[in-house]
Amino acid sequence: MSTSLPNTPQIAGSFFARDHSRHPPSYAPGYKSSVLRAPKQTLVSFDSTLSERTGPAFGHNMIGELDNDLIVNYARPGEAAIGQRILVHGQILDENARPVPNVLVEYWQANAGGRYRHKKESYLAAVDPNFGGFGRSITDENGYYWFKTVKPGAYPWPNGVNDWRPAHIHFSVFGTGFVQRLITQMYFEGDPMIDICPIVNTISDKEAIKQLIAPLDMGNTIPMDMRAYKFDIVLRGRRSTYFENRPEGN
Amino acid sequence: MVNTINYLKETPSQTAGPYVHIGMVPNFCDITGVIAEDLGKAMIGDGTKGERITITGRVLDGAGNPVNDCVVEIWQADANGIYNSPAEHRSGADENFAGWGRCPADKDGVFRFDTIKPGQVPGPNGAPMAPHVSLWIVARGINIGLLTRMYFSDEAEANAKDPILARVRPSGREHTLIGKREGDTVTFDIRLQGEEETVFLDA
Numbered sequence: 001m002s003t004s005l006p007n008t009p010q011i012a013g014s015f016f017a018r019d020h021s022r023h024p025p026s027y028a029p030g031y032k033s034s035v036l037r038a039p040k041q042t043l044v045s046f047d048s049t050l051s052e053r054t055g056p057a058f059g060h061n062m063i064g065e066l067d068n069d070l071i072v073n074y075a076r077p078g079e080a081a082i083g084q085r086i087l088v089h090g091q092i093l094d095e096n097a098r099p100v101p102n103v104l105v106e107y108w109q110a111n112a113g114g115r116y117r118h119k120k121e122s123y124l125a126a127v128d129p130n131f132g133g134f135g136r137s138i139t140d141e142n143g144y145y146w147f148k149t150v151k152p153g154a155y156p157w158p159n160g161v162n163d164w165r166p167a168h169i170h171f172s173v174f175g176t177g178f179v180q181r182l183i184t185q186m187y188f189e190g191d192p193m194i195d196i197c198p199i200v201n202t203i204s205d206k207e208a209i210k211q212l213i214a215p216l217d218m219g220n221t222i223p224m225d226m227r228a229y230k231f232d233i234v235l236r237g238r239r240s241t242y243f244e245n246r247p248e249g250n
Numbered sequence: 251m252v253n254t255i256n257y258l259k260e261t262p263s264q265t266a267g268p269y270v271h272i273g274m275v276p277n278f279c280d281i282t283g284v285i286a287e288d289l290g291k292a293m294i295g296d297g298t299k300g301e302r303i304t305i306t307g308r309v310l311d312g313a314g315n316p317v318n319d320c321v322v323e324i325w326q327a328d329a330n331g332i333y334n335s336p337a338e339h340r341s342g343a344d345e346n347f348a349g350w351g352r353c354p355a356d357k358d359g360v361f362r363f364d365t366i367k368p369g370q371v372p373g374p375n376g377a378p379m380a381p382h383v384s385l386w387i388v389a390r391g392i393n394i395g396l397l398t399r400m401y402f403s404d405e406a407e408a409n410a411k412d413p414i415l416a417r418v419r420p421s422g423r424e425h426t427l428i429g430k431r432e433g434d435t436v437t438f439d440i441r442l443q444g445e446e447e448t449v450f451l452d453a
């Protein structure tokens with residue numbers, strides 16, 4: 001996506017300052033794991049250099065045919081994961097509202113019963129032999145991604161005496177600059193567990209939390225097959241470099 | 251009535267959680283057969299130009315315990331100081347070096363990257379920055395991914411002139427950003443909290 005006027009060298013601009021008030025603070029004692037893992041010193045801020053403005057790129061040819069189909073990508077031939085079939089789709093955008101094409105999106109989740117396929121997982125919900133819980137996509141030229149999966153279950157976790165995670169899908173997203181890297185979680189519209197989740201509530205801004213809740217999208221539902229949820233993700237925006245004539249570093 | 255500026259807001263971060271391996275290094279946690287090899291596992295090949303080094307260290311929490319469930323990503327320039335990235339405006343990056351790696355910590359909180367020593371990258375106003383790599387750490391209990399840089403102990407002269415280290419220097423914490431080089435190995439421990447807390451960056 002070009003941000004340059006014709007005949008000007010394309011220089012990737014520096015990033016808008018991150019609005020930390022919309023993110024969780026490092027230290028959030030309601031989420032107990034953060035207590036010993038939160039830096040206590042302030043971050044050292046500086047305008048991003050080439051080291052932050054650049055980032056890795058991944059080719060479309062890296063993606064396997066089933067990478068974005070969690071219903072079958074771990075299943076035995078002819079079988080499928082158990083659960084409510086859903087399509088999750090959306091657009092990766094930046095704060096300038098420009099689509100971010102050709103970037104890697106990775107996602108992972110518990111199975112329909114709320115159990116992860118992981119050696120540290122001990123929840124008594126059953127393991128689904130046909131569900132791995134991992135998938136990935138690279139956004140198309142308009143920044144879109146989509147995948148098929150089963151709706152994850154809610155699960156209890158050791159934090160408070162009786163804390164539960166709402167149904168959620170974890171996302172890892174790359175932008176075009178290393179400091180656009182983002183890991184977040186998607187929640188499902190209408191879930192009463194969202195409001196009482198200690199991890200959701202590490203974010204103090206209620207409006208910001210809404211950005212993590214995917215609405216039911218009946219317009220993209222596949223009739224007689226799967227309902228759709230739409231989850232757009234916004235990465236940090238870059239400043240324009242229209243007026244920068246001097247190629248940086250030369 | 252003024253024009254409207256339709257900026258969007260960045261999506262808030264949420265912790266990667268205890269099962270981050272499923273999504274970022276599935277083979278490492280025994281989810282095999284979906285992808286052939288975990289992404290970012292091998293950074294260099296025979297054709298990669300530059301001096302071979304290993305960057306390794308431990309990630310420790312505020313009690314000094316290993317953060318054995320974290321994932322560390324690294325991003326660096328090639329031997330000539332050029333990034334292999336669509337956002338790099340200079341041409342000529344080493345096509346045999348992507349510059350990015352990803353490593354899950356082991357049970358002792360240890361990560362390891364077999365890579366090459368990066369060249370100098372131009373910084374603000376075009377003056378060179380000292381050789382460095384960028385690191386990003388995510389884990390259960392980390393609410394927003396932590397960015398830091400590792401510089402090299404055998405580059406004292408360049409480090410003294412580095413504009414980012416200059417910003418850190420007055421705090422007396424510059425040493426937390428210097429990887430200790432012994433032979434081909436550079437050791438860089440990352441302390442999330444406590445007396446020797448690593449300097450984390452916002453850029």
Ligand SMILES: [Fe+3]
Pocket residue numbers: 110165168170267
């Ligand atoms: Fe989870």
